[in-house]
Amino acid sequence: MSAYKEKLAFRREALLLKVHAQRQLLSLQAQELQQSIEFAEFSLNCAAKVVVAVRKKPILGVVLAAAIYVVKPARALSFVTTSLRAWQTWRKLAPLLKQTENQ
Numbered sequence: 001m002s003a004y005k006e007k008l009a010f011r012r013e014a015l016l017l018k019v020h021a022q023r024q025l026l027s028l029q030a031q032e033l034q035q036s037i038e039f040a041e042f043s044l045n046c047a048a049k050v051v052v053a054v055r056k057k058p059i060l061g062v063v064l065a066a067a068i069y070v071v072k073p074a075r076a077l078s079f080v081t082t083s084l085r086a087w088q089t090w091r092k093l094a095p096l097l098k099q100t101e102n103q
Helices: 003-056 058-071 073-102
Strands: none
Touching: 003 058, 003 073, 058 073
């Protein structure tokens, strides 16, 4: 094989490896995006349920507002972010736990 053909073959292999890595990266990013979309849908559904509950029983809205006022908004936000992190960790660990159970 000539040096030129060897160089082309090497370049082709390098490009194929690069394409494979880019596809894997795209797949991971798509999974992350899907999880974000699922969380947004979950949040929207929860908010809709809260709105429906408050419309049915307005006292719940007053109680919720009072609870946030008493707990302080910063603490409420801290609780929500901690809950979110725990839920995300569980979503990542649950498949691994199921896999170890099956083995």
